[in-house]
Amino acid sequence: MKKKKCPSCGKTSYGSRDENWHCPYCGKDISDVPSEPVEGDMAEIHDILSEEEIIRILKGL
Ligand SMILES: [Zn+2]
Incomplete structure (x- = not known):
């Protein structure tokens, strides 16, 4: 990511x-x-997401 x-x-x-x-x-x-690589890459995503959306995904909500 x-x-x-x-x-x-x-x-x-x-x-x-x-x-x-x-x-x-x-x-x-x-x-x-x-772009900059994100450390601790965890989610493979296919769209361009906002910070709020990423946080929601990482929290599993
Ligand atoms: Zn902008």
Whole structure:
């Protein structure tokens, strides 16, 4: 899993690919923003998710 910080709204989103990455907060295409690996990678996800959604998944809710 990777994360990116949106340069437009400053929020962090999570995904497993770099291309076709739209910020779930403001909708900006941030595919070209460099991603960072997430330590302790645990969830294989297929969509671009917001921080709140990731936290919900990790809590198993
Ligand atoms: Zn954004």
